[in-house]
Amino acid sequence: MSENAKISGFIGKKILRLISLLLIVSFVSFMLIQYSPIDPVRAYLGEMAVSAEHKAKLEEYWGVNTPPEEKFLNWAGDILKGDFGVSLIYRMPVTDVIKERFAASLALMASSWMISGVLGFILGIASGMHKGTLFDRAIKTYCYILTATPTFWLALVFLMIFSVQLGWFPIGLSVPIGVTAENVTFFDRIEHLILPALTLSLLGVAQIAMFTREKLTEVMSSDYVLFAKARGEKGLDLVLRHGVRNVALPAITLQFLSFSELFGGAVLVEQVFSYPGIGRATVAAGLMSDVPLLLGIVLVSAVFVFTGNLIADIIYEFIDPRIKQQETTI
Structure with missing residues (x-):
């Protein structure tokens, strides 16, 4: 096998490994977050008292009631477009x-x-x-x-x-x-x-x-x-x-x-x-x-x-x- 073919095969294997690594890591991390006992709305509000209407808007903003599978597919689709979303706590991309x-x-x-x-x-x-x-x-x-x-x-x-x-x-x-x-x-x-x-x-x-x-x-x-x-x-x-x-x-x-x-x-x-x-x-x-x-x-x-x-x-x-x-x- 020539040196160029060896290098090309090496790079190709590494790219495939990186893609599979990112897929597995992102999916596992997403599911761990979804089934975490931490309530994002309560963690964000802390001891602050808010109305039920305000809390409902925050739950909608956080996507609390959206099924995890749907949220993951939506997020993955945005990633493929180069959109990583907006940080919920820093309020910036x-x-x-x-x-x-x-x-x-x-x-x-x-x-x-x-x-x-x-x-x-x-x-x-x-x-x-x-x-x-x-x-x-x-x-x-x-x-x-x-x-x-x-x-x-x-x-x-x-x-x-x-x-x-x-x-x-x-x-x-x-x-x-x-x-x-x-x-x-x-x-x-x-x-x-x-x-x-x-x-x-x-x-x-x-x-x-x-x-x-x-x-x-x-x-x-x-x-x-x-x-x-x-x-x-x-x-x-x-x-x-x-x-x-x-x-x-x-x-x-x-x-x-x-x-x-x-x-x-x-x-x-x-x-x-x-x-x-x-x-x-x-x-x-x-x-x-x-x-x-x-x-x-x-x-x-x-x-x-x-x-x-x-x-x-x-x-x-x-x-x-x-x-x-x-x-x-x-």
């Missing part, structure tokens, strides 16, 4: 809400993704170089603790220590309170981004660090590394020449596969830090039964995670076939 919120979340997720990848890779290399030492055991203990730490708990601890007690960082939000949009500077946004990004990134360090450590240990015990040692190569130069070059691409592949954990962690971190991103919009849409917004976010998040997996698969299939060969031989 779903696409506008997602664009605004996802842009804020993208800055948070991208910065934490980079920090966790770089820091995890460095710690993994350092741990693998000093395997069996006290330094190696300290890094492994640190990674095990992070793996067992709930995201929201770590976010609350960081918020109380660094924002409330020490006052080093702002308490939540993405911009200063009471400042108009045109007066918000780039450094204001960075200041509000640092603590949420660090919190989210620390939780992604453990996986990449432990993976890199194990891969480096395998590489350093291989025959060609032993031959390099026999030629007189040693120390950091040996690790950089033969170790880092062979573990970097598998580590990058794993980092792209972590998009789902990254998105899930962002939802919790944004909630704790009151960060106005896609995560907070997801929670609000779920609690208020805002079906158009929640389903729009579900589709966008599914595409986001699929993109990370797709990049990892491209590396796996075409850029570094050794990864596939290694797994085949195990």
Whole structure:
């Protein structure tokens, strides 16, 4: 099979997989929302007292009495036309809400993704170089603790220590309170981004660090590394020449596969830090039964995670076939 035919087949399979994924995810999510015990009208009104006529209008607006199957078909038909509907709680098009919120979340997720990848890779290399030492055991203990730490708990601890007690960082939000949009500077946004990004990134360090450590240990015990040692190569130069070059691409592949954990962690971190991103919009849409917004976010998040997996698969299939060969031989 030619390379072009292989690539075309690969792309075709991925497109079909994405379409089927979106169909299944949207249908399951829609039905879960429909059979949720949350009353959207009551959730929207809260303790507010309204007349029966006003409540009936809200039920009609929310489509409470419309059969779920009919609502799903109507929604799916609008999606095929490019219409994601209007958010019931924000009273604006779903696409506008997602664009605004996802842009804020993208800055948070991208910065934490980079920090966790770089820091995890460095710690993994350092741990693998000093395997069996006290330094190696300290890094492994640190990674095990992070793996067992709930995201929201770590976010609350960081918020109380660094924002409330020490006052080093702002308490939540993405911009200063009471400042108009045109007066918000780039450094204001960075200041509000640092603590949420660090919190989210620390939780992604453990996986990449432990993976890199194990891969480096395998590489350093291989025959060609032993031959390099026999030629007189040693120390950091040996690790950089033969170790880092062979573990970097598998580590990058794993980092792209972590998009789902990254998105899930962002939802919790944004909630704790009151960060106005896609995560907070997801929670609000779920609690208020805002079906158009929640389903729009579900589709966008599914595409986001699929993109990370797709990049990892491209590396796996075409850029570094050794990864596939290694797994085949195990």
